[in-house]
Amino acid sequence: MMAFGKRLALVGAALAIAWSGAAAADDSGVLKVSDGALRSKIEYCTMCHGENGRGFRGFIPIPRLAGQQPQYLEKQIRSVVTGHRISKVMFSVLTTVEPSMWRPLAVHFSQLAAKPLGGAQPDLVATGRQIFEDGVAEANVPACMACHGQGAKGHDPVPRLAGQLDDYVVNKLSNWSSERSQPSPENDPARIMAVVARNLTRSQISAVAAYLSYLP
Amino acid sequence: MTSPQQPRLRDDEPTVKALMMNLISLKTAVAMLLALAMGSHAARVKASGIDNCTSFCHGAAAQGFAQAPRLAGQKPHYIARQLKAFHDHSRDNPLSRQYMWYATENLRDETIWTLALQLAALPATPARDGRPELVTAGRLLFENGSPKNEIVICAVCHGPQGQGVRDIPRLGGLSYAYLKRRLLEWAEGYHASAAHPMPRAAKRLSADDIEALASYLSFVE
Numbered sequence: 051m052m053a054f055g056k057r058l059a060l061v062g063a064a065l066a067i068a069w070s071g072a073a074a075a076d077d078s079g080v081l082k083v084s085d086g087a088l089r090s091k092i093e094y095c096t097m098c099h100g101e102n103g104r105g106f107r108g109f110i111p112i113p114r115l116a117g118q119q120p121q122y123l124e125k126q127i128r129s130v131v132t133g134h135r136i137s138k139v140m141f142s143v144l145t146t147v148e149p150s151m152w153r154p155l156a157v158h159f160s161q162l163a164a165k166p167l168g169g170a171q172p173d174l175v176a177t178g179r180q181i182f183e184d185g186v187a188e189a190n191v192p193a194c195m196a197c198h199g200q201g202a203k204g205h206d207p208v209p210r211l212a213g214q215l216d217d218y219v220v221n222k223l224s225n226w227s228s229e230r231s232q233p234s235p236e237n238d239p240a241r242i243m244a245v246v247a248r249n250l251t252r253s254q255i256s257a258v259a260a261y262l263s264y265l266p
Numbered sequence: 267m268t269s270p271q272q273p274r275l276r277d278d279e280p281t282v283k284a285l286m287m288n289l290i291s292l293k294t295a296v297a298m299l300l301a302l303a304m305g306s307h308a309a310r311v312k313a314s315g316i317d318n319c320t321s322f323c324h325g326a327a328a329q330g331f332a333q334a335p336r337l338a339g340q341k342p343h344y345i346a347r348q349l350k351a352f353h354d355h356s357r358d359n360p361l362s363r364q365y366m367w368y369a370t371e372n373l374r375d376e377t378i379w380t381l382a383l384q385l386a387a388l389p390a391t392p393a394r395d396g397r398p399e400l401v402t403a404g405r406l407l408f409e410n411g412s413p414k415n416e417i418v419i420c421a422v423c424h425g426p427q428g429q430g431v432r433d434i435p436r437l438g439g440l441s442y443a444y445l446k447r448r449l450l451e452w453a454e455g456y457h458a459s460a461a462h463p464m465p466r467a468a469k470r471l472s473a474d475d476i477e478a479l480a481s482y483l484s485f486v487e
Contacts, residue, residue, distance in 0.1 A: 143413050
């Protein structure tokens with residue numbers, strides 16, 4: 051009970067700082083984060099997320115951050131901190147990342163260009179491409195491209211999928227409802243992904259993930 | 267990458283005897299002589315192969331011996347990658363230079379794979395040579411890292427039981443002595459070309475962190 055109360059208080063404090071930080075940034079366009087602190091935190095991130103944020107395969111796949119949409123990244127950080135997205139590892143890591151650091155970190159990784167890590171089964175790519183471009187009519191799955199864009203680069207809150215580790219994408223789509231469908235606002239566009247993830251078969255998920263992993 | 271300070275054997279020189287003198291420490295030599303005296307198979311010298319690893323340095327059952335790490339049950343991709351790194355001298359810590367550079371001098375790719383697969387298939391037992399009182403602290407650090415000190419979670423890459431995967435090594439059950447030395451050497455700049463992210467990750471560990479991690483892992487089955 052104590053721990054829960056403490057956590058709530060922490061989350062509340064974090065949010066308050068985050069909002070005030072964001073407002074300050076909007077007014078001046080500059081965030082007051084020291085270069086040294088930011089560099090140190092970036093190095094901490096890349097120890098798991100790979101050099102240049104290109105992603106890394108450890109015991110579990112760790113997602114690519116390079117070229118990701120900054121608005122999406124910042125939203126994910128906030129969602130983990132508030133408990134709307136469940137990630138034990140990232141929750142623990144983010145307890146020591148100042149909310150004023152969220153946007154500079156998101157912007158930093160969004161500006162990196164890194165070659166895709168690769169490694170997916172190449173013979174799945176053609177099927178994956180078809181699903182991405184046309185959707186799966188019989189399963190009522192819309193074309194991924196409709197939201198994520200032709201090159202899967204994403205925009206604003208819609209994430210870039212190009213070059214993402216295929217095993218990471220498979221994990222996310224296979225566990226969507228347990229990880230992401232925590233109580234979230236009615237108008238959260240990510241809610242439609244719960245339906246998409248549920249309607250795709252395991253092999254369709256693998257195919258589309260393989261296609262995405264090779265996109266530059 | 268050949269270092270000028272390291273004398274290399276020429277093609278016409280390496281007799282088995284010369285190779286042995288270079289390969290083995292006094293301690294191991296004593297163990298070998300004892301084994302020879304008892305007529306043990308473990309001390310027999312062969313040109314290449316698993317017997318070389320086990321009879322010279324890594325223990326008769328490849329469970330590790332003195333300073334040499336356990337190879338039994340290690341991930342085959344990891345073993346292969348390390349053998350190549352000894353061979354091309356990119357793994358350059360002192361004991362690697364002293365022993366493994368020679369040992370892998372004439373290794374060919376197919377031998378590397380045979381060795382790696384044979385060693386990986388051997389059953390492994392934990393060294394249990396760490397400090398038991400540090401096991402809990404070590405486990406917490408291994409499983410949670412320390413966000414405060416920007417220390418990453420070991421288990422994310424090495425697996426929840428340190429079991430390793432692909433070319434990421436199994437750490438569970440390796441000896442405290444080996445793990446501790448290895449973690450110290452990362453931070454000292456050896457093997458700097460090694461796979462991201464170990465050289466940098468280890469740099470953030472304190473002496474106490476290393477004691478705890480090495481102690482904990484030495485007891486993991």
